[in-house]
Amino acid sequence: MAHHLSGPATLKGQVALITGGAGGMGMSISKAFQEAGAKVIATDIAESADLGPGIDYRHYDVTSKEDTDRVIDGVLSDYGQIDILVLCAGTIARTPLAESTDEEWDSIFSVNVRGVVNPTRKLFPIMCDRGFGKILAAGSIAAKNGGVASGPAYVSAKSAVHGLMRWIAKAGGPHGVYANILAPGPVETAMWAKLTDNKGPSANSTVPLGRYGTPEDIAQAALFLCSPASNWITGTSLDVSGGMWMD
Numbered sequence: 001m002a003h004h005l006s007g008p009a010t011l012k013g014q015v016a017l018i019t020g021g022a023g024g025m026g027m028s029i030s031k032a033f034q035e036a037g038a039k040v041i042a043t044d045i046a047e048s049a050d051l052g053p054g055i056d057y058r059h060y061d062v063t064s065k066e067d068t069d070r071v072i073d074g075v076l077s078d079y080g081q082i083d084i085l086v087l088c089a090g091t092i093a094r095t096p097l098a099e100s101t102d103e104e105w106d107s108i109f110s111v112n113v114r115g116v117v118n119p120t121r122k123l124f125p126i127m128c129d130r131g132f133g134k135i136l137a138a139g140s141i142a143a144k145n146g147g148v149a150s151g152p153a154y155v156s157a158k159s160a161v162h163g164l165m166r167w168i169a170k171a172g173g174p175h176g177v178y179a180n181i182l183a184p185g186p187v188e189t190a191m192w193a194k195l196t197d198n199k200g201p202s203a204n205s206t207v208p209l210g211r212y213g214t215p216e217d218i219a220q221a222a223l224f225l226c227s228p229a230s231n232w233i234t235g236t237s238l239d240v241s242g243g244m245w246m247d
């Protein structure tokens with residue numbers, strides 16, 4: 001059984017693959033991981049992303065199994081290994097249950113659930129064979145509190161992601177493969193702006209720390225969960241929500 005002891009939060013020598021890397025959180029995580037010493041491959045369906053020098057950007061639609069094989073096989077052949085997988089690709093909808101359509105449910109589940117299943121299904125056995133890997137998925141406070149500004153399809157999809165990561169944590173533990181979840185509250189990215197026009201917390205604020213999150217808040221939490229600093233933590237969901245959710 002592989003044992004990994006905890007140590008400082010450096011990613012020197014590690015290779016990190018990020019999905020949704022052109023988005024608010026994915027981009028910030030990519031940059032933070034690069035600063036911590038990792039070789040970073042950021043992926044997204046966007047044509048390009050302003051990630052700065054040194055980060056390898058590749059087009060990847062997480063809903064496609066063929067694309068998953070192409071991207072992961074390509075990264076393995078170019079870099080020799082993938083130590084870290086961060087799953088940030090996501091879409092949101094806020095339609096209430098009675099008005100929600102099959103198309104919306106299929107679309108939200110396709111990106112937010114199948115888009116997590118595809119890369120983890122491919123990489124998990126490879127990481128197990130190597131005896132090491134860290135998988136981190138963007139879950140949500142929505143999976144715990146029923147949604148801040150999101151609809152039932154999104155809440156259900158994020159709950160599925162929380163469950164899948166726990167399964168991976170149990171199955172992967174004996175092989176040195178970790179799986180954890182970030183459970184952010186509202187973070188000021190394109191996704192949140194689309195939902196709310198970026199209105200801040202109200203006067204009777206539900207955010208004890210008094211502000212919404214920034215992508216950098218998320219990136220530093222992601223660094224903790226993907227680095228040796230958290231080598232005795234797996235299967236957890238870390239609330240990064242300014243105190244909106246206390247567990």
Ligand SMILES: NC(=O)c1ccc[n+]([C@@H]2O[C@H](COP(=O)([O-])OP(=O)(O)OC[C@H]3O[C@@H](n4cnc5c(N)ncnc54)[C@H](O)[C@@H]3O)[C@@H](O)[C@H]2O)c1
Nearest residue numbers: 020022023024025045061062089090138140186187189191
């Ligand atoms: N912003 C928030 O308040 C918040 C809170 C909790 C959880 N989250 C989750 O965090 C993750 C990142 O969100 P964000 O706020 O950075 O949003 P964002 O919209 O800035 O980024 C999401 C990215 O996913 C990409 N994407 C969409 N469909 C894709 C596909 N099929 N294949 C590959 N990439 C695809 C988009 O192009 C975009 O770049 C999402 O999973 C989101 O659900 C966000």
